[in-house]
Amino acid sequence: MTDYVPFNHLTEPADVAVVGAGIIGVACALRLARQGRRVVVIDQQAPGHGASFGNAGHLATEQVFPIADLSILKRLPAMLMDPMGPLRLDWKYMPRALPWFTRLLLNLRPAPFKRTVAGIRALNESSLGAWQRLLATLERPDLLKEDGSLLVFERAESRQALEALQARMTQQQVPVDFWNAQAVRQAAPQLSEQIQGGLFFPQTGHFLDPYRVVCELVQAAKNSGVQFLQRRVEGAHLSEQGVSLLTDQGRLDSRQVLVACGAHSAKLTAALTGKKVPLDTERGYHLMLPHEHQRLPFAVTSLERKFIMTPMTDGLRLAGTVEFAGLDCPPTMERAWQLHRLSKGLFKRDLSAEAATPWMGFRPSLPDSLPIIDRVCDGRVMLAFGHQHLGLTQAAVTAEMIAQMAAPLTGNQAQSLPATAPYRLDRF
Template sequence: MQEANVLNEIRPMVVIGAGIVGVAVAEQLQYRGHKVTLIDRESPGRGCSYGNAGHFATDVVLPLANMKTILSVPKLLMDPLGPLSIRWSYFHKALPWLMRFAMAAAPGNVERSCQHLRALNGRSIESYDRLLGRTGLTDLMTKRGALTVYERPDSAHRNQSTVDLLKGYGVEIQSLAADEIRALEPALGPAVAGGLYFPRTAHTTNPYRLVTCLAQSFMCGGGETLRDEVVGLENASGSVDIRLSSGKKISAQRLVIATGSWSKKFAQQLGYRVPLDTERGYHLMLPNAGCELTRPLVSFERSFVMTPMEEGLRLAGTVELAGLEAEPNYARADILFKHAQSLLPGIENRGATRWMGFRPSLPDSLPVLGIAPENPRLAFAFGHQHLGLTQAAITAELVADQLEGKAPEIDLSPFSIKRFQ
């Protein structure tokens, strides 16, 4: 990140967090004519945005907290390298979050979360069209849809209730036979028994480059960046004071917190409690996979995704609850290759690299968006869980509208941090 010569002075607009959400918010505000400072301890995109699956997953409108998930948890936890893992040393810390997660799975709560997720996702691609169009980055979004594949003949029947639910919320889905799936992706082997095609989704071939290019566009447009660590926030008269590890202090007339999994402590410093925890996600990058896909492909039975990227084939997925401090368990990345071998005969892992990142997750699967209660100087844009990439552009537009005193395109009250107070 380009260093900025920041003195101890007032900044009109400050965004903390240079992941895809924070950069999109900063760019949107700068585009609208505001003087914006973007702060992060790392360069843009080096957090969760670096290693995500690259999928604009507009089809994901069913929250993780639902009865199907709850009923499957005991079986999932029996496999230490399966799609869900809880480190038992962390269980007591995760228990309050897990209890809220269970309550969020009640049918009425699930229905409300579906409606609100659909409101965001249904506008996400159009928001990206505007963002990438004006920044000259349209080549970083590929619109070829996505596939979910079945390996067992009975999987289509077992998944039908979910398919019907998604269609009821306006998600476009086409059922495909095995030969139709392989016609779209010839690299797939004989294990595929059929699947689903989601035509209204998209992917990026380089999520990290997407963030860095957006950050560069922000700076070229007059935005200011500061690479420093925020160590404290404090409400002041007419501003929010920001203390940095370098010893500098900045007073922000308007502040947006977009710090992903680290947002909980900053919200708490300003008087807001939020049940935010982190889902640790892993990826395995295959630069010499020896086979090609043309769009994201999700395995229904194995719960992981494969996405074609500029640097190779990315295998991503799994959920691990272990907090922000525990060492990575890279066996969770390595197991993804074994899963991929079942679908892509001849796939190779020569030169493979592993990565782990933190998904900021709230029990109801909804992010925290918008101006803080009783504090118009402060706004939030965090907690997007698995959908930070998908929802970044629409988040930026909605939060910018509120900061400018305009009515956002959708009601942000369901996403308010007030729901946890």
């Protein structure tokens, strides 16, 4: 999707300038345009070529807990020393990451942890319905397979941890079923005999091609009058008319701006609001196996090996590692190839890595594991970023929330959406 409209002088300010052409920015732009807004989307890359291109494709409504817990303290030495571990902190980046990790640990105390879980759960519970509504308007419900997902375990000693997780999820009203080894083999017969069982999550699903989803949204947005500009935003300030964005191709004025540029949102947010947000990035990797079709019926995660395998149109995608190394450090593509090594033994016949392609992208993460979804500066600035590894899952419901903030609906028009208080900017 490279057919950006070239730069041209806008004769009048746009109603909304959306900075960021990932899944969240494009979904929001489409919703705003359908409200009758004149919308322009700005990104230095073509739509969907950031984190939205290479995510795991899993509609992860079951993941209501933060990615880290207090055991992270015990794992810190391994995070620093093992470059191939599932959760890695680059030791050179540690001085810059330390304040963020300190806030992360403070948010793991009982009261803030409870607030975090409630905030994630509220978004996730609304996510599937929001995606169903959005895909229905595109007449492409086939892009999402609503067939559940499975978390498997291999070692008998892991069963206790799995049952404890099931109890915690049941407490949070996450639909979950325990499957024994026979049930796993019946549903996914190509998995190894050494798998002992797992947890099945019936209210989840997976996208057959996450990038295609972005492309479909872009086309629908263009059909609704949205203009896409490929340029780099270098600064911004509030103006009498609304907002002025300074780009590498000149100034662009709009009545409102939506900051939705993922891991790159902190600088622009600070320029517009004066608020320094503690935004960092979880660098995620995937390995795409183009010769592996029909291996799995749905997304499968390994409890012990800590990665996910998602069947897609173009093959099988292995994903799920987390690396804290910032925006500037070059990717460690060996981490992507490590995913293939981790898959060995999970199937009766090992996966083929012939013609496999590695990828790395930036997941925007805040220390309380909640996004910022807000409307500030007298309504001139809207914010939608920080969804960590749940950006794809929460994109459609975020778009509905942003659309309602931009033009509040009442009565039968309004969707039942999560309360916005947990996601406000002023919590920092």
